[in-house]
Amino acid sequence: MSTGIVVGSIAAAAAVFGRSWHKPPARWWRLVDEVTSYESDLQRLDDRALRKRSLSLRFRAKSGEPLTRLLPEAFALVREAASRVIHLRHFDVQILGGIALFHGRIAEMDTGEGKTLTATLPMYLHALVGKGAHLATVNDYLAARDAQEMGPIYELLGLSVGVIQTPDRQDQRRRAYACDITYGTAKEFGFDFLRDRLLLRRMGRTNDDFLGDGSSQRWDDSGEQPVQRQAHLALVDEADSILIDEARTPLIIGSLGDKARDQVVATYNWAAEHAPAFVEDEDYDYDHDTRKVELTAQGRQMMRALPAPDILRGVGLIDLYEYTERAIKVHRDFHLARQYVVRDGEIVIVDEFTGRLAEGRKWRDGIHQAIEAKERVEVTVPTGQAARITIQDLFLRYRFLAGMTGTALTSAREFRKIYRTRVIRVPTNRPVKRQRLPTRVFGTSDRKWAAVVQEVQELHAKGQPVLIGTRSIDKSETLSRMLTEAGIEHCVLNANEIAKEAEIVALAGQRGKVTVATNMAGRGTDIKLGSDVTQLGGLCVIGTEMHDAARIDRQLYGRCGRQGDPGEHRQYLALDDEIIRNGLGPDYADKMERFGVQTDGQLDRYVRVFQRAQRKVERKHLRDRKMLLHHEKERKKMQREMGQDPFLDTAE
Secondary structure (H helix, E strand, O other), X not given: OOHHHHHHHHHHHHHHHHHHEEOOOHHHHHHHHHHHHOHHHHHOOOHHHHHHHHHHHHHHHHOOOOHHHHHHHHHHHHHHHHHHHOOOOOOHHHHHHHHHHHOOOEXXXXXXXXXXXXXXXXXXXXXXXXXXXXXXXXXXXXXXXHHHHHHHHXXXXXXXXXEOOOOOOHHHHHHHXXXXXXXXXXXXXXXXXXXXHHHHHHOOOOOOOOOOOOOOOOOOOOOOOOOOOOOOEEEEEOHHHHHHHHHHOEEEEEEEOOOOHHHHHHHHHHHHHHHHHOOEOOOEEEEOOOOEEEEOHHHHHHHHHOOOOHHHHHOOHHHHHHHHHHHHHHHHHOOEOOOEEEEOOEEEEEOOOOOOEEOOOOOOOOHHHHHHHHOOOOOOOOEEEEEEEEHHHHHHOOOEEEEEEOOOHHHHHHHHHHHOOOXXXXXXXXXXXXXXXXXXXXXXXXXXXXXXXXXXXXXXXOOOOEEEEOOOHHHHHHHHHHHHHOOOOOEEEOHHHHHHHHHHHHHOOOOOXXXXXXXXXXXXXXXXXXXXXHHHOOEEEEXXXXXXXXXXXXXXXXXXXXXXXXXXXXXXXXXXOHHHHHHHOHHHHHHHHHHHHHOOOEOHHHHHHHHHHHHHHHHHHHHHHHHHHHHHHHHHXXXXXXXXXXXXXXXX
């Protein structure tokens, strides 16, 4: 995409989203100059004197001096520390982004503009008051990476850094939260909050008795203590993914249900065994908008006639209908290597937005158990709810909330309405040289994949590195087989190859490298170009399908053309792609598929069909989020009126 295209897209966004996003105000630019004015003075200090200067700021902050007054010197200290220990100096636009984050904004910074380094500025300043600062990432890998890479900056300035990882024990988590700055995922922050709340209820203590709240009250010797502090600052990386996309996903801690385990397991297994025999439009109706399955009269009669083990005699007929409908839905809508994988005898969800494994997460309403039965792994007993919180509720608890992402403008109104914060568009440090090549549309997926392989062959022949994005694990492996048959050496990055992620990413920008990836290669992935790649046109990114959200496509293409480097991207589409069925319905999708089979050559004029389908899917997801948030608001209101805890008294 050329610079002109970038500017044009921003202007178009302004026309669509009105005043929901803003340019940085002039006074912020003056603050940038003030930060720079400290630079020569700080450069003359040795490391010990620099830390002493930082400790002085900490004393002033804890004494009640406004952080706004400390901002220029604090940001200058971080910039100097970064220059010394990681040999990176904050650009002026990164200082500007840090100011936006400090003031509780959502900063849209182009991919490759150094959001990780920018985040150190507000994190340090807020941490000075001694109440803790949390940085939430989309996965454990990024949390650990960012904490390791940025940790030396904070440590030079006398602050401690902790990181939360999914396998961590309670004592490890408590130490991490006790640090001045803590990196982790939104999921782990949320579950730790719920576990602490359950613990406090069990111990008969108030919900305010958290670690570091200033209380002189000692805990008993039982070893059980909350791990978290009070919610002070949350800075959310990839804010649109966590605060918008993940807002639909509640975090739930389960409690054992009332039904006998053996009976429940047997019912799930029985339903899974017979689900493939049911035929759409004969035995069941399927609503393509809500994705709801409902047995017809014929289907119910068929189900009643099925042989059933004695253990099912105690299960009500209405419940059997529900189990069967759930099993049918899973059979038709949930596919191995797309929505989930089987790992060590367990069903692990593949996050649709990031392409990564969502360890510890389960689908609700019995869907997860139905998938376990389908794949013939151990069926976990469905649970009630001991504690529950949505991502939205989690982050609205923080006194200060800010976020950063490369794709915030399209969600600007939603950020303003739900989180009461505006989006600030931060300019790039260098002009963008990313080129958008014309989209290619084909009648069938087979023709599309063949064309992708052909272009990869041409690019590979001249040594230009290529990154190919796919929507699912199975499609990445299908393309991998085709490239192997064509004699093209390549790497595959998906949820099954997570152990090799760092190695694959490190080499993806080198001359002649071809990388096939799911969305794992999107958000948070920084692909460095080899020294001899620039003259070849930089990294070429090829998208092989449209995703349900345009933001995900933009994140993938943002892997190229970073920090003024050259780069190019192109999208390949087919008339039988999933997005048309999801957005425009089965009848229209079937019509396009028939047309595609009968038509040879490229059909580039049909690209608007895909854009229309994507917009419809985005609008549907927005409606779903609004409905969920409305229900959550009403539920919490009702429970508070009844004197209940909305996070703990959460019966389904």
